[in-house]
Amino acid sequence: MPKISLNMITQRSIEEGAAMEKGKTNPDYFDACSICEMHPDDMKKAGIWKNTNVLVTSECGSVIVKAITATQYVPPGLAHIRQGVWANQVVPPRTQSTGTPQYSGFPVTIEPAPDEKLKTALQLVQGSVGLWKGGQ
């Protein structure tokens, strides 16, 4: 499988904010945040088709998200997952002794995972602490 190494940033968007205020289990929140924005050239390099799922892996974990062409332009080499549950599966907790994690500017690899399923917010968070009961 081809893979691409990119620099990841995770920040706010109005779609995320608007959906979050409806509740984090709302489908809008799922749609707004379980995506990864990339430059089309990078997608091509990694053999990723628009609107298919990819596996994003950082030094501290991985997550399945849907790759889309950027809603706000990102240059080649940079990737963006909107702030939220999916992004935080891969955000390194290292703080450079300032208290603030590395939410932006950390290396990830991204590879196609068209057959993998996206997880819901609850599944990811409850699953990570051994509380997830649903979905089996």
Place this chain on the structure above:
Amino acid sequence: MPKLIKGVGCPYCGSSCDDIEVLVSDDETRILEVHNACIIGTNLFHHANDPTRPRLPRQRQPDGSVKEIPYEEAIDYFAKTLLAAKKPLIYGFGSTNCEGMSAVGRIAEKAGAVLDNCATICHGPSFLAMFDNGYPSCTLGEAKNRADVVVFWGCNPMHAHPRHTSRYSIFPRGYFTQKGQMQRTVLCVDPRETDTAKLADHHLMLDQSHDYELFDAFRTVLRGFDIPEVVAGIPREKIKEAAEIMKKAKFCMIFFGMGCTHTDGRNHNIDAAISLTRDLNEHTKCSIMAMRGHYNIAGPGQVWSWQFGFPYCIDLTKGSHAHMNPGETSSIDLAMRDEVDCFVNVGTDAGAHFPIQAVQHLKKHPWITVDPNFCMASEIADLHIPVRIAGVDEPGVVYRMDNVPIQFRAVIKGLPGVPSDEELFDMVYERMCELTNTAPIWLAAKEDRKYPQNPAVI
């Protein structure tokens, strides 16, 4: 007859718009219409109508399920858990009024806790920079009335603060800026071409995580020295042109955001921005402001500074004095180093917004969530205590991103039996005092209701 309430404050982002109009039902229990707010604020007000909003505390059972329990039981558990822990961490306060933040100070002192707020994962580095280099800033009205050059550095108000540009920074017509946007030059520094960058007259699309070098390049140019041909991916000429625009401004306003605080160097990016602001004040008038995320996230910084001398990451375990050193006493570091043994999440969602590894560490110990709604932090908590929503069914003082206090009102009646943050914390405090056989310390001025026999004035 439905009632239209004007001048309502919006409890979402740091813009803390207080020109919202809300139409509420005759019996003041439902929000019918929201005017003037952005899409996010509108959703927030409407979400308060959600009939499934929790009305009772919910405790996790040994089998993983949750059960509703009475408030008395929840308060007792809360108090006992705090007292039993060697070092509890009380974190959050992104969506709480200052009354709640003040009340929690009393608990934290009593519990020997670490008190931290969302700034720790957000604008905490801005505090660090402020400690080191100061903060030449102003209120948002100054930007509105005077600024003819506006710089957005590593922030994206079009998404994160949707009405910021129309109320304060780009479009409004102010006292000396009668022509609004026509009179303003807008610069945007961002590695992405965000919707804010699209609005700007000049977009400096820098290499991600090289803000510090770019700030230094601006400063070097301003002092008349030459710089390399390309700095942080920006050609020298473009840097010189932007520096000249700032220098020639009548009033230059720099707004910065997570693009500076979440990347390499953290506080130093802002530190350099502050140095640039100081330098520009040799040539013109220049101000800088952090784009604070929540409507009252400046609040804990204020309240806890006057109570303990520090805005965040306050370690009260010693009982005799407060200690602060982000990197050590900050929530994420405490979690990752397994330095706390109880976690209280108030008015925020650490479950969703902490890196997942930090959540896993914290989850090794009791986890209490205080929040009006269901969220990730409530769904993994051992105890979830619902409270009223500040700015919706609970009034209170909030501090806007420029530290201007705004007295928010309640627009609807609270759910019956559901306390405010302040009431809940006061009850927990009283319970802690009962359990430890000590007299509660109420400052008379704050706690009017605690002193029914208070002698009248002189």
Place this chain on the structure above:
Amino acid sequence: MATVTLKPTKVPELMFEGYSITPDAFAGKTAAQIAALPGHEGKIQVTIGDFFEVSGNGGETAADTDIVIAGDCSRVKYIGSKMTAGTVTVNGNADMYVGGWMKGGKIHIKGNMDSFCGIQMQGGELICDGDAKNHVGCAYRGDWRGMKGGTIRIKGSAGNDIGTFMLGGTIIIEKDAFIHVSTHAEGGTVIIKGDVEGRVGGQMVKGDMYVLGKIKFMMPGFQKVDTVEKEVDGVTMKLDHYIGDLGERHGKSKGQVVYANLYLKAAA
């Protein structure tokens, strides 16, 4: 000379704040008295004896007291902080604030150190055989008076913020460093024998830096002025001399503007 040996007996559940582990606190005390010296684990006041087996009595003064910790202190903070004389040796790792606010004496950590070691150090010697995390020899938050004197030698690598707000003394990192070296410094010397990612000497007013490896991203405010021959940690070599940070304010001495100096090992 008296040697006090602390043998770890228990790993603290949270961190043990061992602010009493200094020759100054141990001096004039018996092993039993030392074991009773206070520390904190969270809000609980504990004693050194709760986590260590103490053998040997302290010397008459701090200068006569050597402390040897025979084991790992990965969860012990403040070792040797504020000490004025004597020695502390740790046969393992140490947590934060090793040698913080230290005025004299010597600390030797044989493993790695966490962050904030040598914070606002004024004198003495701090040696670490392994790596140090961040904020080596920096200032406390908000203080413009960083490290004033003494020597810190890290035989491994260090993270970010080395010598922030430094005013004097010497920091030597024998391997690599990450970002922010001598930021805001107004004196002192930092030597990095390996590579640095970048942000070397930003906002620096005065002082010296030596980098013998490569700097990946140079600060735009530094300019090369000449090539010089200088001794660096006992070895003489040819170095490219840069001055800066030209974006920052600088004082004058005898009519001449005094810049901070960066010496980069010249290409052979």
Place this chain on the structure above:
Amino acid sequence: MAEIIVKGGFIIDPTRKIDGDVGDVAIKDGKIVDKVSSSAKVIDAKGKVVMAGGVDVHSHVAGPKVNVGRLFRPEDKLLSGFCRSGMAQKNGYRMESGFSVPSTFKTGYDYARMGYGFVMEAAMPPIHSPHVHEEIHDTPIIDEAALPVFGNNWFVMDYLKKGEVENTGAYIAWLLKATKGFGIKVVNPGGTAAWGWGLNCLTLDDPVPYFEVTPREIITGLMQANEYLGLPHSMHVHQNDLGNPGNYQLTLDSLKLTETVKPKNKFGREQVMHSTHLQFHSYGGTGWGDFESKAKEVMDYVNKNKAITVDTGNVTLDETTTMTADGPFEHHLNGLNHLKWCNVDVEMETAAGVVPYVYDPNIKVCDIQWAIGLELALYAKDMNRIFITTDHPNAGPFTRYPRVIKWLMSRKAREDLLSSFKHKDKVIAATTLHQLERELTLFEIAQMTRSGPAKCLGMSNIYGGLAPGMSADVAVIDLNYKNMPGDPEQIEKAFQRAACFIKSGEVVVKDGEVVSNGHKKTVWVNVKMPENPQVTRDITQSFTKDYTVDIINYQVRDYLAPHPYVIDVDVEA
């Protein structure tokens, strides 16, 4: 409420000209009374001095810039934090922190420990008034009031440019009510408004950019408006050109502006101008090289003119935090010491700056500043018109008042310090302190810290004395009037920690330790006058167009000042 009798102390009460007579002070229901029943709680004051509670006329203790000072100086807490004992919670009071800018809890407790009962927050930016009141109600024990700043307010400048004193008065009346404020504070008139564009007004006739009104017109107009309204306090001014060599001439010119204005009020106040932290305004010389004291020149004029009261602003030679609504000054100061700099320009109203500052005894200028502050008091003739302050925390923290008192009461203490200075000879040459033999008496100290400031604030019926009917704020100071200690350090020690302090009829400090969180009040002035339609329209329009907050969210809600003491002032149409 229980009765208390303070028995057998040396009573010092300038309001009744009592100077050291042995007697009792009876207290009932929070007030001083003629006598109490035999069941009254007895406080033995034998061999000790008994005074009214202290009244501080000018101190920065609550509000946005004070809090900036706390927030941005963690290092101010580092040392004080490391050396304090662990008794806070055990003793039944809240945690304390900070040295130069103490937390609200420490502020209230420390003032009470020194026997102070009332403190005036010296500068309240109106838009931030809810913040000021939030801090006031988190400050235990002491009664407080706050002065909103007017000297650079756009409404005021607009009206005064046109000479409209009545409209200015109507606006002031509205703002005092909206902010629950006490009176008119003026800081660097015009200069702070000019700072909005990075400029300043350094003479009385520098016009404010755009508004085209001068500091002279602002000062005079606000004095006139103050007397038109008949407020309890006079206009309270921090003059232009603070802190610069040679500024004493401008100070004298500003003080002379009082000559055309007559006091008019029902509160027994005689002055029309309170000139604050005069030390910073009494400088001679043309630069830091020939910097010298002009305290005598300034006090010669003050002594002649009854229409002026002043406070000293004593430099205490500490590391402290400067903070003022004089925005351009702080920018200037930052250029001198290169430490961190905070600035807050406040829309339509004012600005503020905050910069740490080290008054180093090894620096000549700092020592001269120290001497000037003391000279002012030692040259004063009427001790009821000059008050002890440190412009807390600008020239030093308020916790140094006992030290200032020591220097004023003991020539030995002054000379000991003076002779320890590195630049002793230069300091002696640039000042006259070395020649001054005067040592103030306890009676004079009581005038400067009790009766004087209370009268100047128009509250001599409540504070500053021990006459029946007044608020029962009574401090017992462990000094023997008949046998004062030879060691001046004992004077400082006695004033630092009162042997006993009774506030509003309740014992709050015993043997220097806080024993109760007390009952405090917020004092504000409510001017009642007929509505002025033009001013109402101007205010409404400005909130629609220029402000960024809604007018209904601007006015301080009642619950934020839960224990108000409201002074009503009636103005005839």
